[in-house]
Amino acid sequence: MVVYQVYPRSFQDSNGDGIGDLAGITQRLEYLEWLGVDALWLNPTFPSADADWGYDVVDYYGVHPDLGTLDDLDELVAAAGRRGIRVLLDLVPGHTSLRHPWFRERPDRYVWADADDGPPNAWLSASAAPAWTRDDATGRWYQHTFRPEQPDLNWWSEEVRDEFDRILAFWFERGIAGFRIDAAARVVKSRDLAAAPVGPWSRPPPDLEQVHEVLRRWRRVADRYGDRLLLGQTWIEDTGGLGAFLGNGDELQLVQPFTLPVAQFYASVLHEVVAEVETSLGGRDAAVWQASSHDAIRFPTRWGACDERRTRAALVLLLGLRGTVVLYYGDELGMEQVHLPAAVARDHWGRDGCRTPMQWADCAGGGFTDAGVTAWLPCGDLQVNVEGQRGDPASTLALCRSLIALRRELPDLRDGAYRRLDAPPGVWACSRGDGVAVVANLSGAVVSLSGIEGIVRLATERTRAGEAVAGALRLEPWEAVVLAA
Ligand code: NOJ
Ligand code: CA
Numbered sequence: 001m002v003v004y005q006v007y008p009r010s011f012q013d014s015n016g017d018g019i020g021d022l023a024g025i026t027q028r029l030e031y032l033e034w035l036g037v038d039a040l041w042l043n044p045t046f047p048s049a050d051a052d053w054g055y056d057v058v059d060y061y062g063v064h065p066d067l068g069t070l071d072d073l074d075e076l077v078a079a080a081g082r083r084g085i086r087v088l089l090d091l092v093p094g095h096t097s098l099r100h101p102w103f104r105e106r107p108d109r110y111v112w113a114d115a116d117d118g119p120p121n122a123w124l125s126a127s128a129a130p131a132w133t134r135d136d137a138t139g140r141w142y143q144h145t146f147r148p149e150q151p152d153l154n155w156w157s158e159e160v161r162d163e164f165d166r167i168l169a170f171w172f173e174r175g176i177a178g179f180r181i182d183a184a185a186r187v188v189k190s191r192d193l194a195a196a197p198v199g200p201w202s203r204p205p206p207d208l209e210q211v212h213e214v215l216r217r218w219r220r221v222a223d224r225y226g227d228r229l230l231l232g233q234t235w236i237e238d239t240g241g242l243g244a245f246l247g248n249g250d251e252l253q254l255v256q257p258f259t260l261p262v263a264q265f266y267a268s269v270l271h272e273v274v275a276e277v278e279t280s281l282g283g284r285d286a287a288v289w290q291a292s293s294h295d296a297i298r299f300p301t302r303w304g305a306c307d308e309r310r311t312r313a314a315l316v317l318l319l320g321l322r323g324t325v326v327l328y329y330g331d332e333l334g335m336e337q338v339h340l341p342a343a344v345a346r347d348h349w350g351r352d353g354c355r356t357p358m359q360w361a362d363c364a365g366g367g368f369t370d371a372g373v374t375a376w377l378p379c380g381d382l383q384v385n386v387e388g389q390r391g392d393p394a395s396t397l398a399l400c401r402s403l404i405a406l407r408r409e410l411p412d413l414r415d416g417a418y419r420r421l422d423a424p425p426g427v428w429a430c431s432r433g434d435g436v437a438v439v440a441n442l443s444g445a446v447v448s449l450s451g452i453e454g455i456v457r458l459a460t461e462r463t464r465a466g467e468a469v470a471g472a473l474r475l476e477p478w479e480a481v482v483l484a485a
Contacts, residue, residue, distance in 0.1 A: 001324045001414075002404050003088070003231075004037040007294050008045055008067050009053070009376055010357045011329055013369040019376045020357070020368065022068040026076045031386065033083040035332060035397075036404040040080060041088040041180045041231075043294055045073065049097040051149035053347065053355075054090070055182060056097035060167045070174075077175045086177035088229065093164055094183045095150040103151060104137075109163075111143035111154045113193060121193045124202040127349070131204050143189065145204055147348060152204070155188040155214060168221045178222065178229030184252065185234040185245060187211055199237050212244070215251035229253055231288060231324075239273075242280040254324055255281070256288040261296035265303035265314070267428040267442045271420050274321065274430075278418050285415050290326035291318050298330070298354045301337035308334060309478035312399055312460040313440045316480035317428050319403035320438030322418045329358050332400040333389055338380035346377060356380050361387040394462060403482075406458050410484055412436040423449050427475070439473060440480035449473045454483030 012024030022045070032040065044054030047062045054064065063070050077087045096102060102109050113120035119132035120141055125148075132141040133148040143152045153160050168179070181187075186206035198205045215232070222228040231254040234245050239259065245252045259273045277287050291299035291314060304311035311334040319325055329335075338356040345352050356377045360367025366379040367387065389395035407414045416433020423429035426443030429452075437454060441447050449472070456467040459481040469483060 001038045002036070002319070002407065003039045003041050003288075003324060003326045004032055004035070005041045005043070005290070005293070005326050005328045007043045007329060007355050010355055010368070012358065012360075013373070013375070016370045016373050017066075018369050018373045019066045021066065022063070022072040022076050026072070026079050029076075029079055029083055029085065032080075032085060034390075035401055036408070037085060037327070039086040039088055039177065039229075041326065042090060044090045044092055044182075046092075049099045049149065051097065051147055051348070055092050055146070056095070056099075056150045057092050058097045058100045061170055074174060081175070086229075088178045088180050088231065089171060089176050090182060091167070091179040092182040093153065093155075094187050095144060095146060095152045098149045098151055106159070107138075109154055109157055109160050110151050111189065112138075112140045113143070115141055122202065123197045123204045126201055126203065128201050143204060145183070145186070145189070152189060155210065156191060161214065161217060165217065165221050168218060169224075172222065172225040172228055177227075178231065180256070181218075181230060181232040181252075183235070184215065184232030185211060185236050187214055208244075212247060212251060215245065216247060219247075219250050219252075231256060233258070239276045240280045242277060243282055243284065243286075246281070246284060246286055252286075254286050254288050256290070256326075258293075258295075260289060260291050260318075261293050261299075261302075265310070265442060267423070267426055267440075270317070270428060270442075271430075274418065275420065278322070283417070285323050287321075287323040288326060289318060289321045289323065290328060292328035292331050292354065293326075294328070294355055295351055296354065298328070298335060298337040300331075300334045304334070306336055307478070308396065309460065310442075312396055313442060313478045313480040315396070315400055315403060316438065316458070316460060316482065317440045317442075319400070319407060320413065320430070320432065320440075320482060322415060322432060325407075327400070328354075332397050333359065333384050333386065334396040335359055335384055336380060338378070340378065344378060352377055359385040361385050399458075399460065402458055406482060410436055410457070412484075413438075413482065421449075422451070423447075428480075435485040437483045438480075439475065439483070441475040441478060444477045446477065447475050449475075452483065454485050456481050457484045458482045 009020045011020045014023040046057045047059040048054045119130040123131040125131040188207045188210035190205045190207045232252040234255040235258040300311040337353045357368035362382045364371035389397035412433030412435045419431045421429040424447045428440040431437045452473045
């Protein structure tokens with residue numbers, strides 16, 4: 001499956017206010033169908049106080065007014081369905097906004113502690129500050145794994161568990177195909193305030209037994225509705241533990257580690273990362289791979305050093321992985337990280353540069369918004385755009401589209417077992433199932449591999465398509481190919 005991740009504020013503005021919206025996404029479905037993706041994952045669409053742009057929810061049953069209305073969402077889901085595209089929402093169960101009415105009206109739904117001098121313990125939040133803030137109104141401390149504007153929900157409360165059953169059911173009934181679940185692997189925090197913190201930032205430790213209990217509960221709700229998907233963000237310290245989140249087929253269906261967006265672009269490193277995930281899943285086809293994300297520097301900048309050859313090789317590697325691949329909007333164009341001056345930054349954590357408007361055309365507004373309108377974040381280099389690449393068979397967009405089509409055509413490329421192949425240093429080489437091999441030269445030197453056979457089905461260098469390889473394969477720097485028997 002290929003999932004296309006849309007950051008809704010930045011995809012398409014339909015009403016000229018400079019902010020992308022749901023009706024805008026509906027307008028662009030033709031493009032997404034042409035590209036060939038199976039599903040959309042929308043970053044949070046709920047009303048939010050925007051301290052973390054959607055990840056601080058004030059109402060789990062609604063739509064952010066900047067993005068449109070519930071009707072707009074229904075319309076998007078229906079229109080996408082007509083094109084064979086499923087829609088996943090981004091559920092944020094770990095915390096709400098401080099401005100969620102529950103915080104005052106249902107304080108038991110949050111995690112509180114009493115302490116006189118300073119925070120109740122040494123746990124830290126994602127910004128490496130104490131994971132506790134004193135509430136002026138009550139004098140008590142509330143826990144927050146992320147920002148102080150994002151108080152952690154108390155998942156020991158039956159009321160919270162029941163409420164989320166209702167939230168899931170509400171959206172499933174509206175025809176949502178499933179959820180990407182934010183921070184799924186740590187949704188229930190330890191009750192023991194003396195427990196050792198975890199991870200590089202000493203975050204509040206999860207209670208894993210209870211996490212699994214909650215995942216099973218969500219899965220039971222999902223299964224009531226038939227073919228629904230729970231794709232959990234499982235950003236854990238120990239990749240070996242990933243498989244546990246699948247339970248016995250009764251928890252998440254797909255796990256999303258965060259390994260590629262932080263890995264270096266060396267064949268040996270990437271092989272290690274992929275092998276680790278594959279091993280932990282024990283043969284189950286449940287990995288979700290992505291190279292860019294709304295939390296990381298876009299891969300053409302991070303891996304590609306803004307060199308188109310490197311970006312193209314990376315796309316072959318990525319779309320040659322087993323399981324589910326997420327393309328972050330613009331990845332298919334080789335859209336780069338945008339360097340933004342501090343004066344226009346919107347995100348506390350400095351992630352704006354990967355969240356700039358989709359580059360549709362080289363004109364004022366970039367095809368994202370009307371000419372003369374100030375977009376909520378400035379556009380990047382508009383010379384990289386859909387309009388320019390769509391009709392050009394040599395473009396990165398065309399390569400990406402062909403890779404997606406080839407995944408549909410060759411089941412082995414999609415689901416075939418991954419096995420690392422012998423190759424010179426700097427070369428990514430794996431077989432997929434019995435009939436497919438993916439080879440990418442991630443180095444600046446010409447390389448030769450032996451023992452490789454097949455027909456080149458797709459290559460970064462288009463003229464190589466159709467070439468028969470019998471034994472030896474020579475690749476120019478940053479060249480990549482997919483071979484099939
Ligand atoms: C993980 C999300 O991917 C990130 O964007 C967000 O800031 C945190 N969770 C908090 O919800
Ligand atoms: Ca708008």
